[in-house]
Amino acid sequence: MDTKKIYNYLSKNNSTLVNKPDEADIIIFVTCAAVNQVSDSSLDQIKKFQRYDAELIVAGCLPEVEKESLSKIFNGKTISTKNLDEIDILFPENKIKFKNIEDVNLLYDNINLNFPESIFKKTLEEVRIINKSYLFLKTHILRNLFDERSFVYLAYTKNQFHIRVSWGCKGNCSYCTIKKSTGPMHSKPLNQCIDELKKGLRNGYTHFVITAEDIGSYGLDNNSSLPELLDKMTEIERNYKLYIRGLNPRWLIKYHGKLKPILERGKIIALEIPFQSGSCRILRLMHRYSDVEKLKETVKEIKKSFPEISLITHIIVGFPTETKNELNQTLFLLKGAGFNSGQIFPYSKKTGTDAALIKPQFSKKEILQSMKYTRCILVNNKYKVIYIAKINSFLFDKGI
Ligand code: SF4
Incomplete structure:
Protein backbone atom coordinates (compact mmCIF):
# COMPACT_ATOMS: atom_id res chain seq x y z
CA MET A 1 0.00 0.00 0.00
CA GLU A 102 -5.20 9.87 -0.14
CA ASP A 103 -4.54 6.49 1.42
CA VAL A 104 -4.52 3.65 -1.07
CA ASN A 105 -7.41 1.24 -1.63
CA LEU A 106 -6.47 -0.55 -4.83
CA LEU A 107 -3.11 -2.22 -4.94
CA TYR A 108 -2.32 -3.12 -8.48
CA ASP A 109 -3.97 -0.88 -11.05
CA ASN A 110 -1.64 1.38 -13.02
CA ILE A 111 1.52 -0.03 -11.44
CA ASN A 112 3.76 -1.29 -14.19
CA LEU A 113 4.87 -4.85 -13.77
CA ASN A 114 8.39 -5.99 -14.46
CA PHE A 115 9.37 -6.37 -18.06
CA PRO A 116 8.42 -8.75 -19.78
CA GLU A 117 5.45 -9.32 -17.43
CA SER A 118 4.16 -5.85 -18.31
CA ILE A 119 4.21 -6.64 -22.03
CA PHE A 120 2.41 -9.93 -21.40
CA LYS A 121 -0.27 -8.22 -19.30
CA LYS A 122 -0.66 -5.37 -21.79
CA THR A 123 -1.15 -7.84 -24.62
CA LEU A 124 -3.77 -9.69 -22.59
CA GLU A 125 -5.61 -6.47 -21.87
CA GLU A 126 -5.54 -5.49 -25.50
CA VAL A 127 -6.88 -8.80 -26.70
CA ARG A 128 -10.10 -8.96 -24.69
CA ILE A 129 -11.01 -12.51 -25.54
CA ILE A 130 -7.61 -13.84 -24.44
CA ASN A 131 -7.83 -11.78 -21.28
CA LYS A 132 -11.28 -13.19 -20.46
CA SER A 133 -10.08 -16.73 -21.08
CA TYR A 134 -6.99 -16.13 -18.95
CA LEU A 135 -9.10 -14.87 -16.02
CA PHE A 136 -11.53 -17.75 -16.41
CA LEU A 137 -8.70 -20.27 -16.45
CA LYS A 138 -6.96 -18.71 -13.47
CA THR A 139 -10.19 -18.64 -11.46
CA HIS A 140 -10.98 -22.22 -12.46
CA ILE A 141 -7.56 -23.51 -11.43
CA LEU A 142 -7.63 -21.65 -8.11
CA ARG A 143 -11.19 -22.81 -7.39
CA ASN A 144 -10.07 -26.38 -7.85
CA LEU A 145 -7.06 -25.88 -5.63
CA PHE A 146 -8.55 -23.66 -2.94
CA ASP A 147 -11.88 -22.99 -1.34
CA GLU A 148 -13.68 -19.89 -2.57
CA ARG A 149 -13.39 -18.33 0.90
CA SER A 150 -9.69 -19.04 1.34
CA PHE A 151 -7.45 -16.04 1.40
CA VAL A 152 -5.45 -17.39 -1.55
CA TYR A 153 -8.57 -17.59 -3.70
CA LEU A 154 -9.84 -14.20 -2.57
CA ALA A 155 -6.48 -12.54 -3.09
CA TYR A 156 -5.99 -13.80 -6.63
CA THR A 157 -9.47 -13.83 -8.07
CA LYS A 158 -11.53 -11.06 -6.53
CA ASN A 159 -10.97 -7.46 -7.30
CA GLN A 160 -10.55 -6.37 -3.71
CA PHE A 161 -10.86 -2.96 -2.15
CA HIS A 162 -8.41 -2.48 0.74
CA ILE A 163 -9.02 -0.25 3.74
CA ARG A 164 -6.05 0.31 6.05
CA VAL A 165 -7.54 1.33 9.39
CA SER A 166 -4.43 1.85 11.52
CA TRP A 167 -0.63 1.81 11.55
CA GLY A 168 1.72 0.30 14.12
CA CYS A 169 1.05 -2.20 16.87
CA LYS A 170 0.44 -2.38 20.63
CA GLY A 171 2.07 -5.80 20.87
CA ASN A 172 5.61 -6.58 21.91
CA CYS A 173 6.44 -9.92 20.30
CA SER A 174 9.94 -11.03 21.20
CA TYR A 175 10.87 -11.97 17.62
CA CYS A 176 9.42 -8.95 15.85
CA THR A 177 11.17 -6.10 14.11
CA ILE A 178 8.10 -4.82 12.28
CA LYS A 179 7.34 -2.45 15.17
CA LYS A 180 10.74 -0.83 14.79
CA SER A 181 9.92 0.29 11.28
CA THR A 182 6.25 1.15 11.54
CA GLY A 183 6.50 3.48 14.55
CA PRO A 184 3.86 4.30 17.19
CA MET A 185 0.37 2.88 16.73
CA HIS A 186 -2.21 5.33 15.39
CA SER A 187 -5.70 4.89 13.97
CA LYS A 188 -7.39 6.36 10.93
CA PRO A 189 -10.49 8.36 12.01
CA LEU A 190 -13.60 6.18 12.09
CA ASN A 191 -15.56 8.40 9.67
CA GLN A 192 -12.68 8.23 7.17
CA CYS A 193 -12.71 4.40 7.30
CA ILE A 194 -16.48 4.41 6.66
CA ASP A 195 -16.12 6.98 3.86
CA GLU A 196 -13.56 4.70 2.15
CA LEU A 197 -15.95 1.75 2.44
CA LYS A 198 -18.74 3.83 0.90
CA LYS A 199 -16.42 4.97 -1.87
CA GLY A 200 -15.63 1.32 -2.68
CA LEU A 201 -19.35 0.47 -2.71
CA ARG A 202 -20.11 3.42 -4.98
CA ASN A 203 -17.45 2.15 -7.38
CA GLY A 204 -19.02 -1.31 -7.49
CA TYR A 205 -16.65 -3.24 -5.22
CA THR A 206 -18.16 -6.04 -3.14
CA HIS A 207 -15.07 -7.55 -1.45
CA PHE A 208 -13.23 -5.44 1.12
CA VAL A 209 -10.00 -6.27 2.96
CA ILE A 210 -9.90 -4.44 6.30
CA THR A 211 -6.27 -4.40 7.26
CA ALA A 212 -3.75 -3.20 9.85
CA GLU A 213 -0.67 -4.57 11.59
CA ASP A 214 -2.68 -5.01 14.79
CA ILE A 215 -6.31 -4.40 13.96
CA GLY A 216 -7.50 -5.21 17.50
CA SER A 217 -5.81 -2.09 18.84
CA TYR A 218 -7.87 0.08 16.48
CA GLY A 219 -9.34 3.08 18.27
CA LEU A 220 -7.20 2.96 21.43
CA ASP A 221 -5.82 6.37 20.48
CA ASN A 222 -9.03 8.02 19.22
CA ASN A 223 -11.73 6.99 21.67
CA SER A 224 -13.10 4.23 19.44
CA SER A 225 -12.58 0.45 19.25
CA LEU A 226 -12.53 -2.46 16.82
CA PRO A 227 -16.12 -3.51 17.69
CA GLU A 228 -17.33 0.04 17.01
CA LEU A 229 -15.45 0.13 13.69
CA LEU A 230 -16.82 -3.24 12.56
CA ASP A 231 -20.30 -2.39 13.78
CA LYS A 232 -20.34 0.69 11.56
CA MET A 233 -18.70 -1.19 8.69
CA THR A 234 -21.34 -3.93 8.65
CA GLU A 235 -24.51 -1.89 9.12
CA ILE A 236 -24.78 -0.57 5.55
CA GLU A 237 -27.74 -2.16 3.72
CA ARG A 238 -25.87 -3.42 0.68
CA ASN A 239 -24.48 -6.74 -0.51
CA TYR A 240 -20.77 -6.76 0.33
CA LYS A 241 -18.24 -8.89 2.21
CA LEU A 242 -15.39 -8.07 4.58
CA TYR A 243 -12.16 -9.95 5.19
CA ILE A 244 -10.60 -8.87 8.52
CA ARG A 245 -6.81 -9.16 8.71
CA GLY A 246 -4.36 -9.11 11.63
CA LEU A 247 -6.69 -9.88 14.57
CA ASN A 248 -4.27 -11.00 17.28
CA PRO A 249 -5.65 -13.54 19.80
CA ARG A 250 -5.61 -11.19 22.80
CA TRP A 251 -8.05 -8.86 21.04
CA LEU A 252 -10.26 -11.73 19.92
CA ILE A 253 -10.55 -12.86 23.54
CA LYS A 254 -11.20 -9.29 24.73
CA TYR A 255 -13.84 -8.47 22.13
CA HIS A 256 -15.35 -11.88 21.42
CA GLY A 257 -18.70 -11.06 23.09
CA LYS A 258 -19.04 -7.75 21.23
CA LEU A 259 -18.05 -9.26 17.89
CA LYS A 260 -20.75 -11.96 17.99
CA PRO A 261 -23.74 -9.76 17.01
CA ILE A 262 -21.57 -8.18 14.30
CA LEU A 263 -20.66 -11.58 12.84
CA GLU A 264 -24.38 -12.49 12.88
CA ARG A 265 -24.95 -9.92 10.12
CA GLY A 266 -23.10 -12.27 7.75
CA LYS A 267 -20.95 -9.58 6.17
CA ILE A 268 -17.63 -10.80 7.61
CA ILE A 269 -16.58 -13.84 5.59
CA ALA A 270 -12.99 -14.28 6.76
CA LEU A 271 -11.06 -13.60 9.98
CA GLU A 272 -7.30 -13.79 10.12
CA ILE A 273 -6.23 -14.74 13.66
CA PRO A 274 -2.45 -15.31 13.78
CA PHE A 275 -1.85 -17.63 16.77
CA GLN A 276 1.81 -18.48 15.92
CA SER A 277 2.16 -21.42 18.34
CA GLY A 278 -0.03 -23.87 20.25
CA SER A 279 2.43 -24.17 23.14
CA CYS A 280 1.84 -21.97 26.22
CA ARG A 281 5.58 -22.02 26.96
CA ILE A 282 6.59 -20.89 23.47
CA LEU A 283 3.85 -18.22 23.41
CA ARG A 284 5.15 -16.84 26.72
CA LEU A 285 8.65 -16.73 25.21
CA MET A 286 7.16 -14.93 22.22
CA HIS A 287 5.45 -12.43 24.61
CA ARG A 288 2.09 -13.25 23.06
CA TYR A 289 -1.32 -14.25 24.40
CA SER A 290 -0.65 -17.67 25.91
CA ASP A 291 -3.92 -19.18 27.20
CA VAL A 292 -4.10 -21.79 24.44
CA GLU A 293 -7.18 -23.56 25.83
CA LYS A 294 -9.19 -20.33 26.00
CA LEU A 295 -8.15 -19.38 22.47
CA LYS A 296 -9.07 -22.83 21.17
CA GLU A 297 -12.50 -22.72 22.84
CA THR A 298 -13.19 -19.20 21.52
CA VAL A 299 -12.21 -20.04 17.95
CA LYS A 300 -14.21 -23.30 18.11
CA GLU A 301 -17.25 -21.40 19.33
CA ILE A 302 -16.98 -18.93 16.42
CA LYS A 303 -16.64 -21.84 14.00
CA LYS A 304 -19.67 -23.56 15.52
CA SER A 305 -21.85 -20.44 15.47
CA PHE A 306 -20.63 -19.24 12.06
CA PRO A 307 -19.51 -22.26 10.04
CA GLU A 308 -19.39 -20.18 6.85
CA ILE A 309 -16.67 -17.87 8.17
CA SER A 310 -13.19 -18.73 6.93
CA LEU A 311 -10.66 -18.78 9.78
CA ILE A 312 -7.12 -18.05 8.74
CA THR A 313 -3.94 -18.12 10.80
CA HIS A 314 -0.14 -17.77 10.82
CA ILE A 315 2.29 -20.17 12.45
CA ILE A 316 6.01 -19.80 13.21
CA VAL A 317 8.05 -23.01 13.10
CA GLY A 318 11.49 -23.42 14.70
CA PHE A 319 11.22 -20.79 17.44
CA PRO A 320 14.27 -21.22 19.74
CA THR A 321 13.95 -24.23 22.08
CA GLU A 322 10.67 -25.42 20.50
CA THR A 323 10.38 -29.18 21.03
CA LYS A 324 8.71 -31.64 18.67
CA ASN A 325 5.98 -32.04 21.24
CA GLU A 326 5.37 -28.28 21.23
CA LEU A 327 5.25 -28.21 17.44
CA ASN A 328 2.67 -30.99 17.64
CA GLN A 329 0.65 -28.86 20.09
CA THR A 330 0.61 -26.12 17.43
CA LEU A 331 -0.70 -28.55 14.84
CA PHE A 332 -3.31 -29.89 17.30
CA LEU A 333 -4.51 -26.35 17.95
CA LEU A 334 -4.75 -25.68 14.22
CA LYS A 335 -6.90 -28.75 13.70
CA GLY A 336 -8.76 -28.72 17.04
CA ALA A 337 -9.86 -25.10 16.73
CA GLY A 338 -10.96 -25.61 13.12
CA PHE A 339 -8.78 -23.17 11.21
CA ASN A 340 -9.43 -23.35 7.47
CA SER A 341 -6.24 -21.96 6.06
CA GLY A 342 -3.09 -20.04 6.77
CA GLN A 343 0.59 -19.63 6.32
CA ILE A 344 3.62 -21.27 7.94
CA PHE A 345 6.79 -19.19 8.37
CA PRO A 346 10.19 -20.46 9.46
CA TYR A 347 11.47 -18.56 12.52
CA SER A 348 13.80 -15.69 11.51
CA LYS A 349 16.46 -14.64 14.00
CA LYS A 350 16.54 -10.86 14.02
CA THR A 351 19.41 -9.00 15.68
CA GLY A 352 18.35 -6.85 18.61
CA THR A 353 15.24 -8.85 19.48
CA ASP A 354 14.71 -10.70 22.78
CA ALA A 355 14.14 -13.95 20.88
CA ALA A 356 17.61 -13.71 19.31
CA LEU A 357 19.10 -14.01 22.84
CA ILE A 358 17.31 -17.28 23.65
CA LYS A 359 19.64 -20.27 23.56
CA PRO A 360 19.95 -22.65 21.86
CA GLN A 361 18.75 -21.44 18.44
CA PHE A 362 18.01 -23.96 15.70
CA SER A 363 20.18 -24.17 12.60
CA LYS A 364 18.64 -23.41 9.19
CA LYS A 365 18.74 -27.14 8.46
CA GLU A 366 16.86 -28.02 11.64
CA ILE A 367 14.18 -25.41 10.91
CA LEU A 368 13.84 -26.75 7.39
CA GLN A 369 13.28 -30.25 8.80
CA SER A 370 10.56 -28.91 11.11
CA MET A 371 8.97 -27.16 8.12
CA LYS A 372 8.99 -30.42 6.15
CA TYR A 373 7.49 -32.30 9.10
CA THR A 374 4.77 -29.63 9.44
CA ARG A 375 4.01 -29.90 5.74
CA CYS A 376 3.58 -33.71 6.00
CA ILE A 377 1.19 -33.38 8.93
CA LEU A 378 -0.84 -30.76 7.07
CA VAL A 379 -1.07 -32.93 3.96
CA ASN A 380 -2.09 -35.92 6.12
CA ASN A 381 -4.82 -33.74 7.61
CA LYS A 382 -6.19 -33.00 4.13
CA TYR A 383 -4.85 -29.46 3.82
CA LYS A 384 -3.69 -28.42 0.36
CA VAL A 385 -0.21 -26.99 0.69
CA ILE A 386 1.76 -24.77 -1.66
CA TYR A 387 5.32 -23.63 -1.18
CA ILE A 388 6.25 -19.98 -1.80
CA ALA A 389 9.97 -20.16 -2.53
CA LYS A 390 10.48 -16.39 -2.48
CA ILE A 391 9.71 -16.16 1.24
CA ASN A 392 10.39 -19.83 2.14
CA SER A 393 6.87 -20.24 3.45
CA PHE A 394 3.90 -22.62 3.05
CA LEU A 395 0.31 -21.65 2.35
CA PHE A 396 -2.23 -24.25 3.49
CA ASP A 397 -5.94 -24.53 2.96
CA LYS A 398 -8.67 -27.08 3.43
CA GLY A 399 -11.76 -25.16 2.53
CA ILE A 400 -14.73 -24.41 4.77
S1 SF4 B 1 1.62 -8.39 16.76
FE1 SF4 B 1 2.74 -8.45 14.79
S2 SF4 B 1 3.53 -6.36 14.48
FE2 SF4 B 1 2.88 -6.50 16.61
S3 SF4 B 1 4.75 -7.00 17.77
FE3 SF4 B 1 3.71 -8.95 17.28
S4 SF4 B 1 4.56 -9.65 15.28
FE4 SF4 B 1 5.12 -7.46 15.59
Missing part, protein backbone atom coordinates in the same frame (compact mmCIF):
# COMPACT_ATOMS: atom_id res chain seq x y z
CA ASP A 2 2.93 2.33 0.75
CA THR A 3 4.48 1.53 -2.63
CA LYS A 4 1.27 2.47 -4.37
CA LYS A 5 0.96 5.63 -2.28
CA ILE A 6 4.49 6.67 -3.27
CA TYR A 7 3.59 5.93 -6.90
CA ASN A 8 0.48 8.13 -6.63
CA TYR A 9 2.51 10.92 -4.97
CA LEU A 10 5.09 10.95 -7.77
CA SER A 11 2.50 10.66 -10.55
CA LYS A 12 0.44 13.55 -9.15
CA ASN A 13 3.62 15.61 -9.10
CA ASN A 14 4.18 14.87 -12.80
CA SER A 15 6.88 12.19 -12.56
CA THR A 16 6.76 9.45 -15.17
CA LEU A 17 6.95 5.80 -14.24
CA VAL A 18 9.18 3.89 -16.65
CA ASN A 19 9.16 0.21 -17.48
CA LYS A 20 12.80 -0.64 -17.01
CA PRO A 21 15.37 0.48 -14.43
CA ASP A 22 17.85 1.55 -17.11
CA GLU A 23 15.31 4.16 -18.31
CA ALA A 24 14.98 5.72 -14.83
CA ASP A 25 16.57 8.84 -13.34
CA ILE A 26 15.56 7.77 -9.86
CA ILE A 27 14.79 4.29 -8.56
CA ILE A 28 12.78 4.08 -5.34
CA PHE A 29 12.99 0.56 -3.98
CA VAL A 30 10.31 -0.12 -1.33
CA THR A 31 11.67 -3.00 0.74
CA CYS A 32 10.29 -5.59 3.12
CA ALA A 33 12.28 -7.10 5.99
CA ALA A 34 9.72 -9.15 7.90
CA VAL A 35 11.59 -12.44 7.48
CA ASN A 36 15.25 -13.12 6.75
CA GLN A 37 14.73 -14.58 3.30
CA VAL A 38 12.96 -11.38 2.19
CA SER A 39 15.61 -9.12 3.80
CA ASP A 40 18.34 -11.05 2.01
CA SER A 41 16.63 -10.79 -1.33
CA SER A 42 16.01 -7.04 -0.76
CA LEU A 43 19.74 -6.59 -0.04
CA ASP A 44 20.63 -8.50 -3.23
CA GLN A 45 18.24 -6.36 -5.22
CA ILE A 46 19.82 -3.17 -3.81
CA LYS A 47 23.21 -4.35 -5.12
CA LYS A 48 21.64 -4.92 -8.56
CA PHE A 49 19.88 -1.52 -8.66
CA GLN A 50 23.15 0.24 -7.84
CA ARG A 51 24.54 -0.91 -11.17
CA TYR A 52 22.22 1.47 -13.04
CA ASP A 53 22.93 5.15 -13.68
CA ALA A 54 19.83 6.18 -11.73
CA GLU A 55 19.95 7.51 -8.18
CA LEU A 56 18.73 4.79 -5.79
CA ILE A 57 16.49 5.58 -2.79
CA VAL A 58 15.79 2.70 -0.40
CA ALA A 59 12.41 2.94 1.32
CA GLY A 60 10.31 0.60 3.47
CA CYS A 61 11.28 -1.51 6.48
CA LEU A 62 14.81 -2.54 5.57
CA PRO A 63 16.50 0.79 6.48
CA GLU A 64 15.32 0.40 10.10
CA VAL A 65 15.38 -3.37 10.49
CA GLU A 66 18.68 -4.18 8.74
CA LYS A 67 20.58 -0.93 9.37
CA GLU A 68 23.96 -2.61 9.72
CA SER A 69 23.72 -4.94 6.70
CA LEU A 70 22.37 -2.08 4.57
CA SER A 71 25.18 0.30 5.57
CA LYS A 72 27.76 -2.24 4.34
CA ILE A 73 26.46 -2.09 0.78
CA PHE A 74 24.64 1.24 0.44
CA ASN A 75 25.24 4.79 1.69
CA GLY A 76 22.58 6.64 -0.32
CA LYS A 77 19.22 8.10 0.67
CA THR A 78 16.67 6.12 2.69
CA ILE A 79 13.09 6.65 3.86
CA SER A 80 11.71 4.40 6.59
CA THR A 81 8.11 3.24 6.76
CA LYS A 82 7.33 5.30 9.87
CA ASN A 83 8.68 8.49 8.26
CA LEU A 84 7.24 8.21 4.76
CA ASP A 85 6.14 11.86 4.92
CA GLU A 86 9.83 12.76 4.78
CA ILE A 87 9.81 11.84 1.11
CA ASP A 88 8.93 15.54 0.58
CA ILE A 89 12.45 16.45 1.76
CA LEU A 90 13.89 14.37 -1.09
CA PHE A 91 11.58 16.00 -3.64
CA PRO A 92 11.38 19.67 -2.52
CA GLU A 93 10.11 20.74 -5.95
CA ASN A 94 6.92 18.65 -5.56
CA LYS A 95 3.92 20.93 -4.99
CA ILE A 96 1.53 18.24 -3.74
CA LYS A 97 2.83 17.02 -0.38
CA PHE A 98 2.80 13.38 0.65
CA LYS A 99 0.42 13.97 3.58
CA ASN A 100 -2.15 15.26 1.09
CA ILE A 101 -2.16 12.04 -0.94
